[in-house]
Amino acid sequence: MIINNVKLVLEDEVVHGSVDVRDGMIRAFAQTQSGLPEAMDGEGGWLLPGLIELHTDNLDKFFTPRPKVDWPAHSAMSSHDALMVSSGITTVLDAVAIGDVRDGGDRLENLEKMINAVEETQKRGLNRAEHRLHLRCELPHHTTLPLFEKLVDREPVTLVSLMDHSPGQRQFANIEKYREYYQGKYQLTDEQMARFEEEQLQLAARWSQPNRETIAAHCRARGISLASHDDATRDHVAESHQIGSVIAEFPTTFEAAEASQQHGMSVLMGAPNIVRGGSHSGNVAAHQLASLGLLDILSSDYYPASLLDAAFRVADAHDNAFTLPQAIRLVTKNPAQALNLHDRGVIGEGKRADLVLAHRKSEHIHIDHVWRQGKRVY
Known part of the structure; x- marks a missing residue:
């Protein structure tokens, strides 16, 4: 699973990029967009650790x-x-x-x-x-x-x-x-x-x-x-x-x-x-x-x-x-x-793919999707 076009909230900074998840773990993340057609478009939302x-x-x-x-x-x-x-x-x-x-x-x-x-x-x-x-x-x-x-x-x-x-x-x-x-x-x-x-x-x-x-x-x-x-x-x-x-x-x-x-x-x-x-x-x-x-x-x-x-x-x-x-x-x-x-607790290589995708809508932070160990649970 690749989640594309997201603001990755890392330990010390926020970067615009993508994350690659395999076998329930974060395999890699990058400050670039993936060109693969099967990548999920995060529509510019924040991607946070669970x-x-x-x-x-x-x-x-x-x-x-x-x-x-x-x-x-x-x-x-x-x-x-x-x-x-x-x-x-x-x-x-x-x-x-x-x-x-x-x-x-x-x-x-x-x-x-x-x-x-x-x-x-x-x-x-x-x-x-x-x-x-x-x-x-x-x-x-x-x-x-x-x-x-x-x-x-x-x-x-x-x-x-x-x-x-x-x-x-x-x-x-x-x-x-x-x-x-x-x-x-x-x-x-x-x-x-x-x-x-x-x-x-x-x-x-x-x-x-x-x-x-x-x-x-x-x-x-x-x-x-x-x-x-x-x-x-x-x-x-x-x-x-x-x-x-x-x-x-x-x-x-x-x-x-x-x-x-x-x-x-x-x-x-x-x-x-x-x-x-x-x-x-x-x-x-x-x-x-x-x-x-x-x-x-x-x-x-x-x-x-x-x-x-x-x-x-x-x-x-x-x-x-x-x-x-x-x-x-x-x-x-x-x-x-x-x-x-x-x-867990951070977006990093080798960490559990517990992730939250969220957008700000007006003054409210709206949660779009949640994954635990790479499996979408919400």
């Missing part, structure tokens, strides 16, 4: 499309997969939560079903994108470590993040924000909320630190990439670095983002934060970190189509120094490197 998504809980929405509605696993996985590739995502880490903040949550009930669906559909070659697993470990919970030890050796597990959503910690350093969030989420009375808060404090005091240390040790022993989550202070970052974290997911302050980079951790922020112009929970805005050079990876989080949109918005912004190749690296090369996936 996007790499490290943190999405989008799968939850398909397994439980409404409260108390359980959807058949194969159908849920297929619909989720189709949305990923239509968003230009060719490698996706499906995030599953281990240890619910509240017993009986849908995520806990769906855990085994979702993990089996990811593993089985991937093995059977049913997915358009390549699906892996991201285990999100809620530390202040008694079920977290036993579940983690049961799942950590499953083949698709590629990333583990350590979360603590107890009152007074990280994202919820502000107790009023904590109460507002969980009282609204679970429709709790003031009395019920007070009991819930006390329970979570007791759980955190008993389980957070031992779970953090044990899970991190398992990841180091297995070579699994580890991420912190919602670090807010330099002390949080120092602790995350000390136990081996290589990714800082959603630091909530400028201070934490800066310290993360200083410790060699890749700063990951939400693409919806870029698209919306700020954090929905009032934390530091991703575009502010981009303007200061403190942004390394973007994640679509809860909205898959935001990933490519956000990368182009970063490139278009006047308050930072990101070129288009640098902005595209936020959703391709940088996440690949954080996971030690060196076979």
Whole structure:
């Protein structure tokens, strides 16, 4: 397959040319047009590496499309997969939560079903994108470590993040924000909320630190990439670095983002934060970190189509120094490197032919086609 007449977004530059794909790999690319009649005309669009998504809980929405509605696993996985590739995502880490903040949550009930669906559909070659697993470990919970030890050796597990959503910690350093969030989420009375808060404090005091240390040790022993989550202070970052974290997911302050980079951790922020112009929970805005050079990876989080949109918005912004190749690296090369996936994330000879063809139509970036390992999947 030859894709002709495209703007190739390489690691450090954009060139007008063509790319030659054979046996699922990029055989060559050139700053010239191919004269072969069978070459596909890219009509001057951008040809990008396939996007790499490290943190999405989008799968939850398909397994439980409404409260108390359980959807058949194969159908849920297929619909989720189709949305990923239509968003230009060719490698996706499906995030599953281990240890619910509240017993009986849908995520806990769906855990085994979702993990089996990811593993089985991937093995059977049913997915358009390549699906892996991201285990999100809620530390202040008694079920977290036993579940983690049961799942950590499953083949698709590629990333583990350590979360603590107890009152007074990280994202919820502000107790009023904590109460507002969980009282609204679970429709709790003031009395019920007070009991819930006390329970979570007791759980955190008993389980957070031992779970953090044990899970991190398992990841180091297995070579699994580890991420912190919602670090807010330099002390949080120092602790995350000390136990081996290589990714800082959603630091909530400028201070934490800066310290993360200083410790060699890749700063990951939400693409919806870029698209919306700020954090929905009032934390530091991703575009502010981009303007200061403190942004390394973007994640679509809860909205898959935001990933490519956000990368182009970063490139278009006047308050930072990101070129288009640098902005595209936020959703391709940088996440690949954080996971030690060196076979993808760039357009280069011998790399996987995971590719996205896109055009700008008015202010919107429109995805025309997506290939994974040379096979067109969208």
